[in-house]
Amino acid sequence: MLSCTTLESSKWCPGKYVTSTQCKVDSDRAIEESIVYLRTSSTLKNDGRGAWIFDIDDTLLSIVPYYKGHHFGGEKLNLSALEEWMSHGKAPALDHSLKLFNEIKARGLLIILVSSRREHLRSATIYNLLHVGSHGWTSLILRGPEDEVKGVQDFKADVRKQLMVGGYRVWGILGDQ
Numbered sequence: 001m002l003s004c005t006t007l008e009s010s011k012w013c014p015g016k017y018v019t020s021t022q023c024k025v026d027s028d029r030a031i032e033e034s035i036v037y038l039r040t041s042s043t044l045k046n047d048g049r050g051a052w053i054f055d056i057d058d059t060l061l062s063i064v065p066y067y068k069g070h071h072f073g074g075e076k077l078n079l080s081a082l083e084e085w086m087s088h089g090k091a092p093a094l095d096h097s098l099k100l101f102n103e104i105k106a107r108g109l110l111i112i113l114v115s116s117r118r119e120h121l122r123s124a125t126i127y128n129l130l131h132v133g134s135h136g137w138t139s140l141i142l143r144g145p146e147d148e149v150k151g152v153q154d155f156k157a158d159v160r161k162q163l164m165v166g167g168y169r170v171w172g173i174l175g176d177q
Helices: 005-010 021-040 064-068 079-086 095-106 119-131 152-165
Strands: 050-054 110-118 139-143 169-174
Touching (some): 021 169, 064 079
Parallel strands (some): 050 110
């Protein structure tokens, strides 16, 4: 992938959208539509089995500061460097997602966090989530060693299936993909 500097003449940069006003507008609109759904749905039941699934990276926590320092994908992803950055637990919150998170929590639905982050980042992830105000979730599911061979989409799909087989009623999923 080309870096932002080599694309200057075309006025396009891989990080341009995620740092744009349009991204914020799009995100706010998606959150507002979800809140309208929560407030107007007569089928949502607070019976201890209704859940909403949240992704973490670029959903509850912004990874944009890391990518900004690495040309927004203009450099090949270095997983060790990304995980080192994550281990510091300093990713900022995405306020629009936190708004939905708090609305769901106030309605008594369970919040389940599912991330492709690896298990060794659990403590740093919990610290970071709590530090930015994302507290009150029911469970945090990260990739264990047995999940390393699965692609991210397959891992998350398997987790969702397991949750539903376990009796959870998934009312929504919020993620950046």
